[in-house]
Amino acid sequence: MPAVKTAMDNWNVAAAESGANVHFSFKGLTDGEQISQGDLILIRQRVYSKKNRHLARLEAHSLRSDQLIDWGLILVDPRVKDRNVLTNIVAHEIGHSMGLLDCYHCESGTTAMGLLKSAEESNGIEGPTSCDRNSVLAAYQELKHHFSGRRYHKPQSMRMMRKMMIRRSCL
Ligand SMILES: [Zn+2]
Numbered sequence: 001m002p003a004v005k006t007a008m009d010n011w012n013v014a015a016a017e018s019g020a021n022v023h024f025s026f027k028g029l030t031d032g033e034q035i036s037q038g039d040l041i042l043i044r045q046r047v048y049s050k051k052n053r054h055l056a057r058l059e060a061h062s063l064r065s066d067q068l069i070d071w072g073l074i075l076v077d078p079r080v081k082d083r084n085v086l087t088n089i090v091a092h093e094i095g096h097s098m099g100l101l102d103c104y105h106c107e108s109g110t111t112a113m114g115l116l117k118s119a120e121e122s123n124g125i126e127g128p129t130s131c132d133r134n135s136v137l138a139a140y141q142e143l144k145h146h147f148s149g150r151r152y153h154k155p156q157s158m159r160m161m162r163k164m165m166i167r168r169s170c171l
Pocket residue numbers: 092096101102
């Protein structure tokens with residue numbers, strides 16, 4: 001639980017300055033039967049395969065099939081047992097939910113969106129880096145632009161996140 005909260009809190013600190021106005025609050029455990037708009041639920045499920053060596057995955061659902069996400073699932077493979085690695089993963093998947101893509105060629109330590117070496121080895125990243133914050137800022141500015149001129153009120157505060165993915169290299 002604290003492993004999840006750490007990453008969430010760090011993203012919340014960044015949210016204020018990113019202009020995204022997306023805030024996460026920790027609600028505790030759920031049986032998953034009731035999912036409300038705005039929920040981001042973490043579940044344990046097999047994600048890892050030899051072919052696709054991902055330890056986790058974000059499933060984003062958009063009720064209006066637009067670029068905004070209404071609710072999402074973070075699937076974390078059971079092989080992730082290390083607390084610090086779980087924090088790295090949550091920081092990474094929240095990054096996806098904010099519109100960031102994986103960056104495999106980013107320099108290590110510069111982004112939450114890099115690839116983890118293994119389920120045992122933490123990358124030391126517990127939230128968005130300054131590069132990640134700048135990327136989110138740019139993404140949401142673009143989003144505002146995208147929705148301006150339409151009859152769409154306060155997309156960021158009404159709807160949780162954004163699906164329009166952006167990639168930026170962090171060096
Ligand atoms: Zn990823």
